[in-house]
Amino acid sequence: MMLVDAARMAGALLAIASGLVVSASSVVAQGIDRVAHIGLLCLSRCDTPAFDALRGGLRSSGWIEGRNLKIEFRAADGHIDRLPDLAQELVNLKPELIMAFNPQATRAAKDATATIPIVFLAVADPVGIGLVDSLARPGGNVTGLATLVPGGLMGKGLELLAQMVPKASRIAVLLNPSNEVSNRLFSLDAQPAARQLGLELHVFRVRAPEDIGPAIDAASQAKVHALWAPGDPIFHNPVQRIPELAARAGLPAMYLTREFVQAGGLMSYGPDLLDLNRRAASYVDKILRGAKPSDLPVEQPTRFHLVINLKTARALKIQVPQSLLVRADEVIE
Structure with missing residues (x-):
């Protein structure tokens, strides 16, 4: 008898749990009785942790890919010259909005349409490079989340690298000539900080993924002491x-995002990009429900993370200063 009652109770609990799941799904999707059509434009790849975070944010807002959301993906595999054609392909599909990852993709999307709303992600200093009129009043058809604005983030990254490797005075910097943001902030933030820290910066230009290897070989031959990849x-x-x-x-090497440190890089310092991408979903949601991009202020990051890979430090025979370990947001063993 007790076994029967236990079985009945377990069945009842399972039914309740199933009902809660169905109910939660209904609540998430309430108010959405159509299929929205959007585009996603990326310079490199679209299938990244950043997009996974965005997809999660969209689901939380009730937009579920394959149910009430259709996404058209276009990626240039790191070749900027392909972006204008890919952006035009998306515009020709007449999506309700276009999401653009990074400055180059956002520029291509903006050049392709002045009417379809554009939400940018992974763009720093959007005002400085002319994507929006101001953070508070973007104007036009473009808005989104800025990864940073001028004011010292690049300089802070150099300072942390100098603390990690005190004897490093010659720093190789990887810069993409097509990246308006990196080049602008390099001049505004990095060069003054380097002078103050007594660092000598050697710039190596990379225009495509296949240029990275030769650039690092050239940096090594130039007898630099450390590498910096601003993003x-x-x-x-x-x-x-x-x-x-x-x-x-x-x-x-110092990087902008933690993914590089997870992949074996020494350290990174920058905004929490996954959090920014989750937050970007609210912009997509608002626009799909009728808001205008010009009415949605550009947000800035509120959290910056220092990540250190101790295994890599040991391999490089670097003794990580206790001051850095104490302030690190994440330490990878």
Whole structure:
């Protein structure tokens, strides 16, 4: 008898749990009785942790891919010259909005349409490069979340690298000439900080993923002491490329995002990009429900993370200062 009652109770609990799941799904999707059509434009790849975070944010807002949301993906595999045609392809499909990952993709989308709303992600200093009129009043058809604005983030990254490797005075910098943001902030933030820290910066230009290897080889031949990759989509194609090449060259390296440190890089300092991408879903949701991009202020990051890979530090024979370990948001063993 007790076994029967236990079985009945278990069945009842399972039914309740199933009902809660169905109810939660209904609540999430309430108010959405149509299929929205949007585009996603990426310089490198679209299938990244950043997009997974965005997809999660969209689901929380009730937009579920394959149910009430259709996404058209276009990725240039790191080749900027392909972006204008890919952007035009998306515009010709007449989506309700276009999401653009990084400055180059956002520029291509903006050049392709002045009417379809554009939500950008992974763009720093959107005002400085002319994508929006101001953070508070973007104007036009473009808005989104800025990864940073001028004011010292690049300089802070250099300072942390100098603390990690005090004897490093010659720093190789990887810069993509097509990245308006990195080049602008390099001049505004990095160069003054380098002078103050007594660092000598050597710039190596990379225009496509296949340029990265030769650039790091050239940096090694130039007898630099460390490597700095301020951030660019082509650096993620694939994400382990630079950490592996830097390790082979014996160069300690600083990155903008934690993915590189997870892939074996020494350290990173930058905004929480996954959090920014989750938050970007609210912009998509609002626009799909009728809001205008010009009425949605550009948000800025509120959290910056320092991540250190101790295994890589040991391989490079670097003794990580206690001051950095104490302030690190994440330490990878």
